[in-house]
Amino acid sequence: MPKSFAVTVLLLCLFTVTFAVNLQAPLYSAYVAESTMGATAVTVAFAAYVAGLMPTLVFLGGLSDRIGRRIPIIMALVFGGIGTLALVVAPGWISLVLARCLLGVGTGLATTAGTAYMAEIMGEQQVKRAALIVTSSTTLGFGGGALATGISLSLQGQTFFPSSFALLFVAVPLLALLVIRLPRCDEPRAVSLLRLPVFPSSTWPYGAAMGVAWSTTGMTIAIVPLELQIHDLGNWTGLVIFLAIFIGFLCQPLAKRLSNPIALGLGFFLTPFGYLVLLAGSWSHSILLVLVGAAFTSASSYGFTYLAALSEFSMRSSEERARASAGLFVYAYVGFSIPVIASGVLADRYGVLQAMAIFGGALLISTLVVFWAWHKSPEDSNKLTASVDTL
Incomplete structure (x- = not known):
């Protein structure tokens, strides 16, 4: 099989798995209408994604080292199809x-196996380009699902059976068959099925920055739509979620041209700035500011910070790339989930806007703390200075 075709099939698989993740987002309010838990119902459902994903990352992040890359990717496609089918058969x-x-389980399997597989198909000399393809396909998937619905x-x-769901049901079996035909570029190893994530040396600032940045995306997906619904702006939910992810995709080619420290430093600025603009839009009922704020947070979450972090983790652990990817996404999804769950509880007690404001204060403090600690680290500080000097 030609390398270009193998790369295309793999990126389509990663796109489809992540496409399914937010496919149902515009229907959240309809699904939870039967529940009496209010905002907490949304955040519990949101947390269920992480409940499936985190154990997969922590215990099965290196599964593909044992059984090969293709089987976990096929499993991820199937899980996405079954989960979406459940929402059609028994919506609620x-x-x-x-x-x-x-x-969540599917995302954990696909992102760890897919990141390692893409680098193996493309070769060690193109690790950063492979990371760009992975971030681009998953970013488009995460944002495209919500927009399509x-x-x-x-x-x-x-309707509980939009055309976007039907598109997924067609894509899953076709891609699963194509994955079987992909070349085996790795040699399965006689290692334990349960393998913990790897956290490569000196990568903690990238992981922490991912967690902080993705917390804003979690808020945009789960909490911001509740505020929009209150002000009869719920029909903007799909576009807000799409922009909160897609703009990052547009920034990835620029991020690829920057050194990882420079891209990370830019992300540290864009994350809190974008959220504060989004918060101002929610407070003033300005959908324009909400859209602009979502776009700025996306530039960091799925652009500069995402690509810099994935590239850094991949390059620093070439022998354990799948487990290193799992390590990065542990950081990312801790940030993605815990603040959202806490904000859901606060929203039911104090109001959605107040919960968003409290999160904004915590976000600003967290960003400053991580940036200060990174800047004080001699190795990373020297890298940042050297990168600025070469610009």
């Missing part, structure tokens, strides 16, 4: 929790 909050859990609902009206 319980099905949403089940679906999100399955989607938003467009489908605008054309079809309210």
Whole structure:
């Protein structure tokens, strides 16, 4: 199989797995309507995704080292299809929790195996380009699912079986068959099925920055739509989520041209700035500011910070790339989930906007602390200075 075709199939698989993750986001309010838990119902369903993903990252991040890269990717596709099918067959909050859990498992399997597999297909000399392809395909997937369902609902009206779901059901079996035909570039090793993540030396600032940046994305996906719904702006949810992810994709080619320290430093600025703009838009009921703020946070979460972090983790652990990817996403999803769950509880007690404001204060403090600690680290500080001098 030609290398270009193998790369295309793999990126389509990564896109499809992550496409399924936010596919149901514009329907959250409809799924939880039967529940009496308010904002907490949304955050519990949101947390179910992490409940499926985190154990997969922590205990099965190196699974593909034992059984090969292809099987975990096929499993991820199937989990995405089954989770989405559950929402069609029995739409409701319980099905949403089940679906999100399955989607979390699938994401954990696909991102760890897929990152290692892409580098193996493309070769060690193109590790950073392989990381760019992985970040681009997953970024488009995470954002594209919500947008596709938003467009489908605008054309079809309210339904629990939008056209975007049907598209996923067609793609999953076709791609699963193509994955079987992909070349085996790795040599499965006689290692334990349960393998813990690897955290390469000196990568903690990148992981911590990912966690901080992705916390803003979690808020945009789970909490911001609740505020939009209060002000009859719920029809903007799909576009807000799409921008919160897609703008990062547009920034990735620029991020690839920058050194990892420079890209990370830019991300440290964009993350809190974008969220503060988004918060101002929510406070003033300005959808324009909400969209602009979501775009700025996306530039960091899925652009500069994401690519710099994935590239750094991959380059510093070439022998354990799948487990290193798992280590990075442990950072990312801790940030993605815990603040959102806490904000959901606060929203039910004090109000959605107040919860968003409290999160904004915590975000600013966290960003400053991580940046200060990174800047004080001799190795990273020297790298940043050297990178600025070469610009």
